Amino acid sequence: MAQIVVLGGGFGGVVAATALRNKLGREHKVILIDKKQDHLFTPSLLWLIVDERKPEKIQRDLNVLNKKGIEYINAEIQRVHPTNKTVSTSTGEVRYDYLIISLGAEVVRDVIPGYRDGINFYCLKGAEVLRDELKSFKGGKIAVVVASTPFKCPAAPYEAALLIDAYLSKKGIREKTEIAIYTPETLPMPVAGPVLGNTVKELLEKRGISFNPQKKLVSMENREISFEGGEKFKADLIAWVPPHRSPAVVRDSGLTNETGWIPVDGKTMKTQFEGVYAIGDITANKLPSGMMLPKAGVFAHGQAEVVANNIAAEISKTGELKEFDGQGYCFLEMGQGIAGFASGNFYAEPKPLVNLKNPGRLWHWGKVAFEKWWLWKWF
Ligand SMILES: Cc1cc2nc3c(=O)[nH]c(=O)nc-3n(C[C@H](O)[C@H](O)[C@H](O)COP(=O)(O)OP(=O)(O)OC[C@H]3O[C@@H](n4cnc5c(N)ncnc54)[C@H](O)[C@@H]3O)c2cc1C
Incomplete structure (x- = not known):
């Protein structure tokens, strides 16, 4: 045995x-x-x-x-x-x-001075806090901040910004809100290559979300976010991805x-x-x-x-041995009932071969179906 x-x-x-x-x-x-x-x-x-979801679901x-x-x-x-x-x-x-x-x-928050002023939406409790803050938000400046790399799900901060944009538009306060992403990355999802990264960057710009690359977070005391080199951004609401280890x-x-x-x-x-x-x-x-x-x-x-x-x-002592082949995919949820879909071979040489399908309703429903399948299949 x-x-x-x-x-x-x-x-x-x-x-x-x-x-x-x-x-x-x-x-x-x-x-x-x-x-x-x-x-x-x-x-x-x-x-x-x-x-759009309840925790128990x-x-x-x-x-x-x-x-x-x-x-x-x-x-x-x-x-x-x-x-x-x-x-x-x-x-x-x-x-x-x-x-x-x-x-x-795991995420480690307290290495950043003022960490309590940011909402870590990478856990259930933090996501609920962010939901409540967004519900009562009346307009102002929202920062989506990635503290450092690597972090889980390279698409998630971008999806969060796009979903927040769509949510505030529906609430009728998007015009009164500035949304800015700050990240140490050079482009969104850099491992997938510059074509995909630039496409996502353009998508953000079209929705009026500013993309601020190569920004290394130093502190966020009193919601004043400081980056290496001295740049600052005073936000009313900070949704952040803390450092991982x-x-x-x-x-x-x-x-x-x-x-x-x-x-x-x-x-x-x-x-x-x-x-x-x-x-x-x-x-x-x-x-x-x-x-x-x-x-x-x-x-x-x-x-x-x-x-x-x-x-x-x-x-x-039966069956064939298998190898992991580096294939991966990801839905890029954008709000407004649409999503993009990126897929490819991350083990390709000399670099990953990944492409992004045009955003549409199909991919949004694909992600919904995947959620239902996952929770049914394994439980
Ligand atoms: C907001 C968000 C959106 C995401 N979206 C996607 C997506 O669309 N697609 C995608 O592919 N990925 C997505 N991810 C990433 C995905 O959640 C992770 O990559 C995935 O969960 C990793 O699986 P894992 O088994 O390695 O670790 P986990 O799923 O994190 O599991 C680790 C487990 O270990 C347990 N554990 C840790 N330490 C101990 C200990 N000392 N004792 C006992 N138990 C312990 C934890 O409780 C946890 O249950 C997302 C992540 C976030 C935060």
């Missing part, structure tokens, strides 16, 4: 555990550990901030996994011991034969490299430790272009399927 332990019940973890459960006989045990009790479908946070209880034959442990993971193949948690020690780490990226447990366990993330083989998602795989946002996955694979659920999902397939093939 093999015991496979999956760390994290987010995008990668839930897919990996479910795929393993479906592929392996019940004599093998699949365990999933997460400190949270609910799985959150993060892409819908963007609809939540403009009051975009979350699922991880206890449902128990009914599918996956043992879900609600605990804080405190240490990974790859040499003796155990994991320490707040509820005890767990042994593994195979370990899949999908612990994601890997969870302390993987750094303390010596699993990360100089990037602060877990290095992996980009095709097999194997780490340097025997039987230990890492997938999703927690990985440092260098592309042929020298840039890193973006942190997005679509990659966590694809990598989870590959890892689950390969572990099951190794245990059952």
